[in-house]
Each structure stands twice: as C-alpha cells, then as structure tokens.
Amino acid sequence: MEKQKFRCNVCKGLFKHDSVIELDHIIPQVGGGTDKADSRQVLHRHCHDTKTRTDGSLDQRQHTKKKGLIAKDIKAIHALSVT
Numbered sequence: 001m002e003k004q005k006f007r008c009n010v011c012k013g014l015f016k017h018d019s020v021i022e023l024d025h026i027i028p029q030v031g032g033g034t035d036k037a038d039s040r041q042v043l044h045r046h047c048h049d050t051k052t053r054t055d056g057s058l059d060q061r062q063h064t065k066k067k068g069l070i071a072k073d074i075k076a077i078h079a080l081s082v083t
C-alpha cells in the first residue's frame with residue numbers, strides 16, 4: 001500500500017479523498033496468484049473494473065461480492081492489505 005504512495009496502479013492518478021477504491025489481486029488467484037498482502041494492490045473502482053475485464057478474473061466470485069471502499073477509509077484498507 002505505501003509502495004503505491006496512494007496512487008492507482010492502473011491510471012497512476014492519486015486517490016482523492018472520496019475516491020471509490022478497491023483491493024485487487026495483481027495476479028488473479030485463478031491465474032495462480034496468492035492472497036498475500038504483497039500480491040495485492042489498490043485501484044480505483046473504475047480502473048479495477050477495466051482490469052478485471054482484461055485479466056481473466058471476471059468469473060472470480062470474490063470480485064462480485066467485493067464492495068468498494070472510500071479512500072478516506074484508507075486505514076481500514078491498510079489493515080486489509082497487511083492481514
């Protein structure tokens with residue numbers, strides 16, 4: 001998370017205070033990725049949607065149940081990302 005410096009890895013834009021962001025698996029688990037913290041990144045929801053459509057993880061169940069997080073809840077996201 002800190003490595004990203006609060007930037008989206010897709011569009012490279014900074015997260016705004018009210019941006020809707022989501023945790024993403026850099027390598028989809030269906031493609032052999034793991035669920036460890038260093039395999040995750042944080043993206044804008046709309047950027048995540050774009051990536052999900054192109055990385056083959058569209059059918060992954062967790063993407064459908066995942067809900068967006070607001071950037072101001074960044075501590076909660078960090079807690080998720082280090083768990």
Ligand SMILES: [Zn+2]
Pocket residue numbers: 008009010011012013043044047
């Ligand atoms: Zn983005």
